[in-house]
Structure formats: structure tokens, C-alpha cells
Amino acid sequence: MPEVIVAGGGAAGMMAAYAAAEEGKDVLIIEKNKMLGRKVRITGKGRCNVTNSAPPDEMLRFVPRNSRFLISSFKRFNNTDLMNLLENTGLKLKTERGGRVFPQSDKAVDVVNAFMKLLSKERVRVLICDEVREIKVNNGSVCGVTTKKGRTFLTEKVILCTGGKSYPLTGSDGSGYMLAQQLGHSIIAPKPALVPMETKESWAAELQGLSLKNIGIRLKENGKKIYDDFGEMMFTHFGITGPIVLSSSCHIGDTEKNTYSFEIDLKPALDEKQLEERILRDFSESLNKNFENSLSKLYPQKLIPVMVRLSGINPYKKVNSVTREERRKLLKLTKCLAFEIKCLRPIEEAIVTDGGIDTKEINPSTMESRLVKGLYFAGEIIDVAAYTGGYNLQIAFSTGYAAGKSAAKGKE
Numbered sequence: 442m443p444e445v446i447v448a449g450g451g452a453a454g455m456m457a458a459y460a461a462a463e464e465g466k467d468v469l470i471i472e473k474n475k476m477l478g479r480k481v482r483i484t485g486k487g488r489c490n491v492t493n494s495a496p497p498d499e500m501l502r503f504v505p506r507n508s509r510f511l512i513s514s515f516k517r518f519n520n521t522d523l524m525n526l527l528e529n530t531g532l533k534l535k536t537e538r539g540g541r542v543f544p545q546s547d548k549a550v551d552v553v554n555a556f557m558k559l560l561s562k563e564r565v566r567v568l569i570c571d572e573v574r575e576i577k578v579n580n581g582s583v584c585g586v587t588t589k590k591g592r593t594f595l596t597e598k599v600i601l602c603t604g605g606k607s608y609p610l611t612g613s614d615g616s617g618y619m620l621a622q623q624l625g626h627s628i629i630a631p632k633p634a635l636v637p638m639e640t641k642e643s644w645a646a647e648l649q650g651l652s653l654k655n656i657g658i659r660l661k662e663n664g665k666k667i668y669d670d671f672g673e674m675m676f677t678h679f680g681i682t683g684p685i686v687l688s689s690s691c692h693i694g695d696t697e698k699n700t701y702s703f704e705i706d707l708k709p710a711l712d713e714k715q716l717e718e719r720i721l722r723d724f725s726e727s728l729n730k731n732f733e734n735s736l737s738k739l740y741p742q743k744l745i746p747v748m749v750r751l752s753g754i755n756p757y758k759k760v761n762s763v764t765r766e767e768r769r770k771l772l773k774l775t776k777c778l779a780f781e782i783k784c785l786r787p788i789e790e791a792i793v794t795d796g797g798i799d800t801k802e803i804n805p806s807t808m809e810s811r812l813v814k815g816l817y818f819a820g821e822i823i824d825v826a827a828y829t830g831g832y833n834l835q836i837a838f839s840t841g842y843a844a845g846k847s848a849a850k851g852k853e
């Protein structure tokens with residue numbers, strides 16, 4: 442009889458199993474895929490942004506949802522602890538722009554392999570290609586699990602690490618919510634977070650493939666600014682994506698009830714006066730050119746026809762006859778290229794799921810259910826979500842560690 446069963450062998454599950462086994466417990470991971478860490482293997486575009494090098498006490502600033510719930514697990518096992526653990530397995534790490542930490546090899550699979558080493562060192566057992574279908578409870582305490590293939594395992598400790606609902610082909614299809622619900626847990630309705638957005642304006646599609654770097658953005662809800670950021674974004678056939686778009690998506694609520702506008706500042710390093718000087722300088726070099734041919738220093742090529750159209754200035758007008766008022770319009774447009782968000786893309790395309798097990802029903806120090814003794818949660822199944830930058834995996838690892846240690850030690 443395994444002393445601890447971990448349902449789901451993703452980021453949180455691998456960590457939880459390792460943490461419990463390190464305490465000498467007999468641990469079994471039950472994973473429905475034929476391999477562990479399937480989602481981890483595709484993270485960071487196959488490079489796995491495994492955590493962030495931000496000072497540990499600043500990490501939670503990047504968790505817009507339920508960050509307080511994570512204080513204790515982040516104290517117990519933070520980004521430095523994670524980096525040390527991985528490097529001690531022989532995995533070399535590197536830090537890139539914005540504190541994003543990756544394996545030096547740029548291979549996400551190396552992170553999974555590092556965990557495989559840790560799991561085999563601690564003799565964790567792994568059952569693949571089967572899934573937990575029911576968690577059995579007796580007198581308010583866990584007593585076992587049954588699986589899809591009809592196996593029954595008796596155990597007093599189950600750590601539920603089945604992930605959220607996004608990218609269901611990786612195995613996280615929301616089945617864990619049902620398991621928890623059957624035991625009386627409340628689920629905050631899952632919705633997409635870190636997800637691309639569809640725009641109302643069709644010109645966004647014209648810009649498909651265009652990537653904008655070092656831009657500023659503002660997100661407004663019913664005209665009021667609710668988020669701003671600086672960085673990189675991309676246009677797609679349906680709208681927009683890229684790091685700062687994904688992070689903004691965490692702040693978008695009901696797009697049917699509210700109006701969300703997204704404003705791009707194409708030249709955030711220049712104030713209006715500096716930008717005016719810049720435009721005048723560019724114009725002075727192109728006085729006899731058509732307006733549409735005078736913008737190549739100011740914008741990427743693909744953006745020029747859209748900017749010309751939105752400025753309302755005749756593209757064939759000679760630059761020397763562009764009026765002051767028209768120049769002001771161009772300046773305003775450069776500082777505020779605005780469009781409306783139609784909707785978020787579906788949860789299947791989201792990097793993470795917002796929503797999940799209500800944090801009020803979980804003890805934040807131990808990750809144990811407040812409703813069922815011996816039931817623990819870790820990772821994305823919990824109602825927490827962070828911005829891009831390695832924070833979501835750190836959440837999975839920190840909560841996984843706390844759950845594993847607590848399950849191994851019993852009452853803390």
C-alpha cells in the first residue's frame with residue numbers, strides 16, 4: 442500500500458512525489474499519459490522557462506490572482522531552492538531578459554529528465570497510462586483511490602496534481618476538478634488566463650506575423666486603465682498574442698458586459714515633445730516624398746499602410762504639405778494605437794487556467810484540504826494564476842513541495 446499517491450505527474454506532481462519520497466515515504470505517481478511532464482516538455486516554446494530569478498519576496502507581485510495564498514509555500518520552497526535542486530542534478534541553468542530562467546541546453550525535456558533522476562533516486566513508483574477516477578473517503582479521511590483500469594490502491598494520503606483545463610491534449614482536461622467536487626470542494630469557474638485575444642478591428646489581421654518589441658501597452662476596462670506593461674507582442678490572423686498580451690489577458694473579465702480597449706504606445710521611450718521632434722526630423726529628410734513613403738524610420742514596414750490609413754492623411758500627399766494638425770494626429774496615433782478586444786481565445790489555447798479549487802478550502806501552509814483529511818492539492822488545479830516569466834511553474838513546484846512534505850509528515 443503506497444503511503445502517498447500523487448494523481449497527475451506534471452510539474453506539481455513530480456515535485457510533490459519527490460518531496461514526499463525524500464521523507465522516506467513509499468510514493469506512487471499515477472499519470473494518465475504514457476510519460477511524465479508532458480506539458481513541461483512544451484513550456485517556453487520547448488525551452489521551459491522554469492522559474493524567474495526575481496528576489497524571492499518579489500515573486501508574488503507577478504501573481505495577480507490569490508497571491509496571498511502562496512506566501513507560505515513560496516517561503517518554504519522558493520526560486521533559489523528550485524534552481525539549487527535542479528543544478529544539483531547536473532542541470533545547468535541560465536537567466537535571460539526579465540529574469541527568465543531556462544536550462545542552458547534550451548531543452549525543456551532536460552527539466553523533466555532532472556526530475557526523473559530525483560524520482561528514481563528516491564525510488565518513487567510511477568504508474569502510467571492509467572488515471573485516477575475516484576478518491577475514496579471514509580469518515581472524512583482519504584482511504585484509497587480507484588483508477589480507470591479498475592485498480593484500487595489503499596492509501597491515507599492523496600495529492601491531487603491534475604492541472605487545469607488548458608492545452609487538454611497534454612492531459613490536463615479538468616478531470617481533477619470533478620474528483621475534488623465529488624468530495625465537496627467548490628470550483629471557481631475555470632476560465633482562460635495567459636491567452637491570446639481576438640480584436641474587433643479587422644486591420645489587426647492585416648498585420649499577421651508582425652512582432653513589436655519594446656512597446657508600451659495600456660488595457661482599459663470601460664475607459665478606465667486597469668493594466669499597463671512594457672515589452673513584446675505579436676499580431677495574428679485573429680488578433681494579438683505575445684508576452685505582454687498574455688499577461689494583460691489575466692485582467693480581462695466578461696467581454697460581453699464590459700468594453701476592453703487595448704492601446705499600444707509605439708514609442709514609449711519618447712514623450713510627445715520628443716516624438717514630435719523625431720517626426721519633424723524624419724519629415725525634413727523626405728519633404729518631397731509622398732507621405733506614405735516617409736515613415737520607414739518610424740514604423741516597421743508592415744505597419745505603415747495601417748498607420749497611414751488610421752491617420753486619415755492622404756498617402757500621396759507630399760510631406761511638405763502635411764499640416765501641423767495632421768502631424769499631431771500621427772503623433773497621437775503613435776502614442777495610442779487603440780483597438781477593442783472582442784473576446785479571449787478559448788481555454789484550450791490558454792497557457793494557464795484561471796479558477797480551480799477554491800483557495801479558502803485549502804490550508805495554505807500544508808496544501809491539505811480543509812474538508813477531507815489526507816487530501817492535498819498542488820499546481821494549476823488550485824485557483825491561482827500568474828503572469829508569464831516562469832512564475833506558473835514556480836507555483837507548481839512550490840505548492841508541490843509543500844504538499845509533498847506535508848503529506849509525508851502528516852499533521853504539521
Ligand SMILES: Cc1cc2nc3c(=O)[nH]c(=O)nc-3n(C[C@H](O)[C@H](O)[C@H](O)COP(=O)(O)OP(=O)(O)OC[C@H]3O[C@@H](n4cnc5c(N)ncnc54)[C@H](O)[C@@H]3O)c2cc1C
Binds near residue numbers: 453474477573820
Ligand atoms: C504552451 C505552454 C507553455 C507554457 N510555458 C510555461 C513556461 O515557460 N513557464 C511557466 O512558468 N509556465 C509555463 N506554462 C504553464 C505551466 O506549464 C503550468 O502552469 C504547469 O505545467 C502546471 O503544472 P501542474 O503540474 O499543475 O499541471 P500539468 O503540468 O498540466 O500536469 C497535470 C498532469 O496530470 C495528469 N492528469 C490529469 N488528470 C489525471 C487523472 N485523473 N489521473 C492521472 N493523471 C491525470 C495530466 O496528464 C498531466 O500530466 C506553459 C503552459 C503551456 C500550455
